[in-house]
Amino acid sequence: MEFASLKAIHIVTVAVSYILFFVRGIWMLSDSLLLHQRWVRIVPHVNDTLLLAAGVWMTAIIQQYPGTHGWLTAKLAGLVLYILLGLVALRIGRAKRVRAAAWIAAQIVFGYIVAVALSHHPLPYCRAC
Helix, strand or coil: HHHHHHHHHHHHHHHHHHHHHHHHHHHCCCHHHHHCCHHHHHHHHHHHHHHHHHHHHHHHHCCCCCCHHHHHHHHHHHHHHHCCCCCHHHHHHHCCHHHHHHHHHHHHHHHHHHHHHHHHCCCCCCCCC
């Protein structure tokens, strides 16, 4: 598969992942029964698996790897934090306030990951860096 196609798949799955996370967060905050539908438990995992596979494949193609290239290390660290915050927001957080805070924080981390991906710099908002 050529890099441009792989990148397009990665970008589409990023958008789908964020939309699904955002919607599930709204459903969580409103105590919607939609959050408990079967497809809601399956589709995000399938999409995120495709997203991760495309990302790993792209790193192999461009021969830049986390631990070696700062921007990919930052992106991977952000991804781990995003996943942990998502777990708190949608699964393990007990109080609604904690879940809401984790959901908002996860969206901020998501924005950071996207900024790192676009800038190829671990400090994308730093003008002096």
